[in-house]
Amino acid sequence: MSRPAGREPRRLTRWWRRRSLRTRLTVIAATAIAVSVFVAFQVASELMDWELRDTAEDQLRADSRVLAADAEHAGVAQVQLPPYPGSGRLVRVILPDGSTRTPVGQPALPPVSGHAWRVAQGASAALMESNDSDDDGYRIYTLRAGDGAVQVARVADDSPINRFGFGMLLIGLLCVVGGALVGRTVARAGLAPIDRLTAAAVRVAHTRVLDADIPDEGGGEIRRLIQSINDMLAALRDSRQAQRLLAEDAAHELKTPLTSLRLNVELLIRLDRRGTLDSALSAESRTRLLNDLGAQVAELSTLAAELTEVARGDVSDESTELLDLADVVVAAATRARSRVPDIEVALDVTSVWMSGRPAALQRAVLNLIDNAGKWSPADQPIQVRLRAEGASAVLEVDDAGPGIDAVDVPRVFDRFYRADSARALPGSGLGLSIVQRVVDAHAGRVTVARSARGGALLRIILPAAAPPARITRLTEGLDTVAR
Structure with missing residues (x-):
């Protein structure tokens, strides 16, 4: 055969x-x-x-x-x-x-x-x-x-x-x-x-x-290969160090709400076993305790979500698309109002198109509004402005709070960093770091300044893009009808 x-x-x-x-x-x-x-x-x-x-x-x-x-x-x-x-x-x-x-x-x-x-x-x-x-x-x-x-x-x-x-x-x-x-x-x-x-x-x-570098010897292709592997080892070391720091910080941040939650739950269990739950706690105390439990669970949920977001890093299954940033800002403001009904958000947005990931951008805007809501007085709205400046989209979130101290400005976007004045407030210290990561992923920049109302002014600058052709034709048609 x-x-x-x-x-x-x-x-x-x-x-x-x-x-x-x-x-x-x-x-x-x-x-x-x-x-x-x-x-x-x-x-x-x-x-x-x-x-x-x-x-x-x-x-x-x-x-x-x-x-x-x-x-x-x-x-x-x-x-x-x-x-x-x-x-x-x-x-x-x-x-x-x-x-x-x-x-x-x-x-x-x-x-x-x-x-x-x-x-x-x-x-x-x-x-x-x-x-x-x-x-x-x-x-x-x-x-x-x-x-x-x-x-x-x-x-x-x-x-x-x-x-x-x-x-x-x-x-x-x-x-x-x-x-x-x-x-x-x-x-x-x-x-x-x-x-x-x-x-x-x-x-x-x-x-x-991963600490020991490979000796750099030889020349030409061999030397470039060794340098590339040393760079890879350095990147792995940085990644491992970042993971270790994230785990340590996460454990530290989880310790307080978990301890408080465990103590409150143990108290309820102990009183219930003794049969003295109703006599030991008044209705007001029970309500306050249950509210504390709910707040602690919500804080843990928020912290877990933010930890997941941080741990994912730049890896995301969300695809990039051409979007109107005004729609993203409006959706984020709507979510912020539903989560905290007492918060008042004043929108002043114009249509600005860009190429980006809508869910990530919405999370970043929502974090900015949530951060401003912690500091802004109840009678003062949070002002959110969106406009186009040249080839950039500029988003500003302005609150009427006490503002950010100059000593805290360099570290305000670090993971788990919380100013001394913010430690009594709810939060994980990850919100603004997520904002920084999202802005970096979209080739933009975020800055901190003092607003005209004395509070904090956080400004995001992102590269804008030309609107789709159908939007351009519709706008031109409306202008023609108006004339």
């Missing part, structure tokens, strides 16, 4: 991919040297063959001229032929009647060819031809002499080429072996930094210790 034609190449490709880089470099070096030796052998063989052929032909011409001079002087029928030396040169005289003369004891040459016979008849002066019909081929030179012709021949000897080829084969094998060894050595030396890099990465994976 025959195998598919493409299976063997795929198998060879899989085998090659499973080899180590060191083995690949060794095989490539040995193959390159083998190909170079083969090409050099072919070129050298051709050059040597041409040189030997030219030398033999020049010798045949010189010998034939000497023999032709003797034949013209004595006649082709009476010229004295040199005795056969036992090897090497062979001679023959072609007479006018077509017969030939050869020295005694000389091996027979191939029959006179038609071209050589025409030279003897005077059709041309000379002819160089080769005869490879026998096991030993001949190279024969025919030269017109008197009323006939003389021929000088030599056996076409390939032994020098064969000896040269054998020598080149041995040299090639030695070069391939040497190339493999050199390639192996070069690969080992060149990949030594990668081996050390691999060992360091394995050590980090086993020990989970």
